[in-house]
Amino acid sequence: MSSSIKTNQLVCFIDRKQFADCYDVYYLETIDKYIKRGAYILDVAELDYDIKSIKFESGKRVYLLLQKNPDNKDKLKSLLLGIEDGDKYSIGKVDVSELSDDIIVQLLLNALGSYDSEFLKFNNLTGHLYCFHTDWIKHGKEKNADVIWRVPCLELSVTKEMCLNLNVRTFTSELLRNRITFTKKKFEDYPKYVFAANNTLRRRLKDDNEICFIMRQIDGTKTEIPFLDLQNIAKFQHTKMGVLNSVLNTFNEKYSDMCKIEFACKEISSRLDYSKSVQKENAKRIKDVLEEKGVQLIDQIGDEYSAIFTDNIKSLLESKYDIRPTIGKRVSKDKLNIMIIHNAEYYNGVNDPHDKAYKDAAVQHITFEDFSDSSEFAIATVIHEIIIKKDIQERKLSLFDWSKLGFEESVSFGIEAEIDEIKRYFFITVNPDGDFNIKEQELTLFEMDEYTEMVEIFEQVRTNSEMVKGVIRFADGSINVIKDAGIFTVPEIGDIAKLLDNGDNKFRGRERREELLSSCLDIKMYGDDGRCYYFVGTIGEGMRQNIQRACVIRSVEGYAGAEVKFAQMLPMMNVTFIHNGQLTVLPFPFKYLREYVNSML
Numbered sequence: 378m379s380s381s382i383k384t385n386q387l388v389c390f391i392d393r394k395q396f397a398d399c400y401d402v403y404y405l406e407t408i409d410k411y412i413k414r415g416a417y418i419l420d421v422a423e424l425d426y427d428i429k430s431i432k433f434e435s436g437k438r439v440y441l442l443l444q445k446n447p448d449n450k451d452k453l454k455s456l457l458l459g460i461e462d463g464d465k466y467s468i469g470k471v472d473v474s475e476l477s478d479d480i481i482v483q484l485l486l487n488a489l490g491s492y493d494s495e496f497l498k499f500n501n502l503t504g505h506l507y508c509f510h511t512d513w514i515k516h517g518k519e520k521n522a523d524v525i526w527r528v529p530c531l532e533l534s535v536t537k538e539m540c541l542n543l544n545v546r547t548f549t550s551e552l553l554r555n556r557i558t559f560t561k562k563k564f565e566d567y568p569k570y571v572f573a574a575n576n577t578l579r580r581r582l583k584d585d586n587e588i589c590f591i592m593r594q595i596d597g598t599k600t601e602i603p604f605l606d607l608q609n610i611a612k613f614q615h616t617k618m619g620v621l622n623s624v625l626n627t628f629n630e631k632y633s634d635m636c637k638i639e640f641a642c643k644e645i646s647s648r649l650d651y652s653k654s655v656q657k658e659n660a661k662r663i664k665d666v667l668e669e670k671g672v673q674l675i676d677q678i679g680d681e682y683s684a685i686f687t688d689n690i691k692s693l694l695e696s697k698y699d700i701r702p703t704i705g706k707r708v709s710k711d712k713l714n715i716m717i718i719h720n721a722e723y724y725n726g727v728n729d730p731h732d733k734a735y736k737d738a739a740v741q742h743i744t745f746e747d748f749s750d751s752s753e754f755a756i757a758t759v760i761h762e763i764i765i766k767k768d769i770q771e772r773k774l775s776l777f778d779w780s781k782l783g784f785e786e787s788v789s790f791g792i793e794a795e796i797d798e799i800k801r802y803f804f805i806t807v808n809p810d811g812d813f814n815i816k817e818q819e820l821t822l823f824e825m826d827e828y829t830e831m832v833e834i835f836e837q838v839r840t841n842s843e844m845v846k847g848v849i850r851f852a853d854g855s856i857n858v859i860k861d862a863g864i865f866t867v868p869e870i871g872d873i874a875k876l877l878d879n880g881d882n883k884f885r886g887r888e889r890r891e892e893l894l895s896s897c898l899d900i901k902m903y904g905d906d907g908r909c910y911y912f913v914g915t916i917g918e919g920m921r922q923n924i925q926r927a928c929v930i931r932s933v934e935g936y937a938g939a940e941v942k943f944a945q946m947l948p949m950m951n952v953t954f955i956h957n958g959q960l961t962v963l964p965f966p967f968k969y970l971r972e973y974v975n976s977m978l
Contacts, residue, residue: 382896382903382912383867384930386641387539389478395635396481397473400429401443403453405466411436417461417568419504420580427452430487432480433504434534440471442484483535485632489624496614497623500577503568506533507546508624509577512615513602519552525572526550528590529600531620540864541638543617547600548578548590556595567591605868605897607884607922610877617927622870640867643910649900649947651916651960659776659952664698666764666775672702673712677730678719678745687717689750690743697753698760708738713763720744734976739767754957761954765972772813776954777965779811782945786852790966791818791828793835793845794974802832803974805966813966815973827854834858834936846931847967849946855939859963865927866896866912882922890917897928900947900960909933909941913950913962929962 405418412418412433419433427449432440443449450468457463473481483506490501498509507530515527528548535541549557554564569581569589581589594600606612606619613619629637672694676687687704694702708714718730723746731742741763749755761776768775789806807813818828831848834856838845844861851857873893876882884890890898898917903910912928933943949964961968 381642381644382901383640383642383869384864384896385541385543385867386864387482387535387541387638388641389482389539389639390637391478391481392635393473393481399445399635400484401445401449402471402473402476402484403441403443403449404438404469404471405441405453405457406438406469408465408467409437412439417580418463418466420502420568430484430490430501431504432483432487439504440480440484442488477537479535479537479539482539482636482638485636486533486535486624486628489627489631497620498575498577499624500530500579502570502578502580507531507577508533508620510615510620511576513600514576524550524552524588526553527595527600528572528578529602531602531617533621533624536863538863541621542863543621545600545602546592547594549593549595551589551591553595557593558596564591567593601925603923603925604927605924607873607877607882609880609882610874612923613874613877618868618870619874621867622874625871643903643905645901645903647902647944647947649951651899651918651951651953653918655951656953658778659954662776662778663760663764663954664700666767667698667700667713667760670764670767671709671712672700672760673705673709673714674702675705675708675714675716677716683717683745686745686750690715690717690756693750693753693756694760697756708735708740710738713760713767714738714740715759715763716740716742717745718742720746722746737770739763739770741766758957761957762972764954765969766976769815769969769973769976772815774807774811774813777811777949777952779807780809782948784809784945788852789827789831789850790964790970791831791835791848791850792967792970792974794971796974796977800835802828802835803970804828804831805970805973807966813969815970830936831856846963848936849943849964851942855942856936857939857941857943858934858936860932860934862910862930862932864910864930866914866930868896869893884922885920887917890920894920897924900950902944902947909943911943911947913960916953916958916960931962 419431419439427443427446428441429444430442441453450470453468457466487501487506489499489506496511500507500509509528509530513529514525515529517524517526527550530546530548532544532546533541534544548570569591570578571581571585571587571589573579578590603616604618606616614623625638674687674691676683691702691704694700716730721729721731741759743759764776787806787808789804791802791804794801794803802818803815804818805813805815816828818832827850831850834848835845838860846859846861848859849857869892884893898914898920900913901911910930910932912930914928915924933941935941946964949966950961952961952965953959955961955965955968
């Protein structure tokens with residue numbers, strides 16, 4: 378089994394002398410408060426081929442990478458005279474010793490803007506690096522003519538912490554502007570781009586009369602680019618990991634004598650697989666709960682079609698769980714109630730049963746119009762949700778054997794929730810026997826208890842602009858804090874590409890999975906810089922040939938120097954009753970808290 382994984386943290390080797398021999402770096406700084414993201418200066422490289430790339434994140438300064446030339450400063454001054462607001466910028470040369478690694482790597486990455494293959498194109502627009510793929514372009518019809526509606530792309534950016542991030546951006550045609558809501562900024566205020574001959578975008582010039590694009594999404598939509606697809610080399614190449622592999626290879630080939638980048642490797646300290654025995658245990662507990670509590674179906678619609686639908690749901694439950702659901706007319710306090718209703722559009726806010734709260738009963742709705750009455754996956758989600766509601770009602774865990782964790786004292790979990798734009802704090806304390814209680818805690822200077830310090834943690838990290846996912850308090854008073862680390866895992870994309878290029882897509886064997894995909898599978902934990910890091914991946918056993926999303930890495934810190942005890946929490950994520958068919962990325966008591974908060978809305 379693989380004992381290490383790779384992350385998007387970069388390890389780089391830079392020959393700064395050679396960099397300085399080949400390139401000059403200048404900064405442009407505005408006298409305004411900041412440079413707008415769409416400022417024309419950010420696309421000035423299109424006006425002068427001596428400018429190899431531009432790097433801009435935010436603030437008053439932008440960096441320019443130029444081929445080494447003693448006349449560069451004069452050229453830049455001359456260039457600024459010819460563009461709008463050019464007189465607002467000052468120019469200065471930057472010594473290579475003043476540049477951090479992330480700035481050098483980003484400038485060199487952005488200089489790949491001329492890269493052009495059959496399908497993948499790079500472009501250094503708005504001071505950022507965008508990767509375009511022909512398969513991502515969305516076409517439509519306008520007056521019976523084929524037109525391009527949207528141009529999705531991937532932005533590659535290097536953080537100050539040397540993490541290489543991939544973010545999906547979408548440029549949308551002005552033909553669809555009526556499907557975009559403009560509030561903070563009008564359409565006219567957005568920088569405009571036109572579709573270029575090489576299937577990328579370029580800045581719209583004054584004499585251009587082509588259809589323009591702006592960086593906005595259509596209301597209610599979100600562009601998705603798959604993380605990884607192992608079916609064949611073509612599908613792999615238009616995923617995030619396929620693009621990343623191309624970028625890495627192109628970068629290291631172009632700058633082979635000057636700069637090399639590779640992904641950091643981390644040694645795994647703990648791991649947990651979702652084995653068949655765990656799967657059977659989880660399935661047995663669900664069946665036991667269903668047999669003990671009983672399931673009742675309630676047809677709130679009451680016509681011949683809903684009656685057939687209800688019978689189909691009953692048959693589905695019988696075949697999947699080997700139970701005998703009943704059909705009733707009233708909500709039962711003792712049973713698990715599945716209520717068949719119309720969707721919200723049908724009720725249009727009038728006598729909508731979605732809005733009714735059931736304080737002393739566990740009720741889960743199924744909408745007649747939207748629910749598949751033949752989907753085992755969908756019905757499993759309903760069952761999981763309703764059992765969690767019943768557990769919250771009875772204040773006892775039934776889906777998980779808490780006692781097997783070996784806790785001799787209670788453990789508390791806390792989250793921050795926003796209700797009516799007010800920050801509120803909720804805590805669940807689980808006892809050794811699996812009983813629990815839930816409490817809301819206010820931040821007050823006059824009442825101190827075991828939850829007060831946990832509330833203060835949320836307040837502190839918000840001041841530091843950190844993202845806390847949850848806090849855990851042990852009986853001895855020590856606290857562990859779970860945060861987003863801003864890191865994700867990376868599989869062995871180079872080896873995967875070579876195998877797929879040779880027509881080999883057999884990745885289902887355990888040994889090969891571990892060799893190539895260890896960074897994407899199961900639950901793993903490692904230590905670094907005195908902190909604990911973990912991720913929750915795809916279940917390795919029986920995995921499919923595509924992975925939609927990256928495995929996000931989270932950090933766990935001991936508050937005020939406390940010991941990190943997170944290894945005890947790993948089994949709480951090795952369950953599929955939170956995200957049906959998938960492992961959960963946080964210990965499952967946090968889901969109970971979220972469900973409790975949702976019941977208050």
